[in-house]
Amino acid sequence: MLLLVTLCGIVTVLILGYMAFLFWRDPQDGLAQTTHRVELLPQVMADRYTAFAVLAVVLTLYGDLWLMAALFAVCAFMGFADGLIYKRAGVAHMKHTASGILSAGALGVTLLAIALS
Secondary structure: OHHHHHHHHHHHHHHHHHHHHHHHHOHHHHHHHHOOOHHHHHHHHHHHHHHHHHHHHHHHHHOOHHHHHHHHHHHHHHHHHHHHHHHHOOOOOHHHHHHHHHHHHHHHHHHHHHHHO
C-alpha cells in the first residue's frame, strides 16, 4: 500500500511540476494549457488560500516539526516569489514580501526546535 501512495505522490509531483514549468516558461501558454481563465483567478485564489489554511490547520494539529518546517518553507517561497513578481512590476509588494519574511522566521523557529529536540 505504501508503494501505491508513493506512486500517487510521484504522479502529483510530476503534474504540479509540469504545470509550474508551463507558467514559469510562458504564463499565457500556462493559462491556456491548464484552461485557467484570467477573469476567474480571484475565485481560484480563494480556493487555493482555503486549501493552504486547511493544510496549515491539519499540520499544526498533527504536530510533526518536519512537516511544519516544510509548510513554512513553502509559504516563505510563495511570499518571496510573489513579492519579487510584484516588485519587478513596480507595484506594492510588501504584504507578499512580509509574508515571506514571517514564514522564513517561522521556519527558523521550527528548525531550531528540531535541532533542540
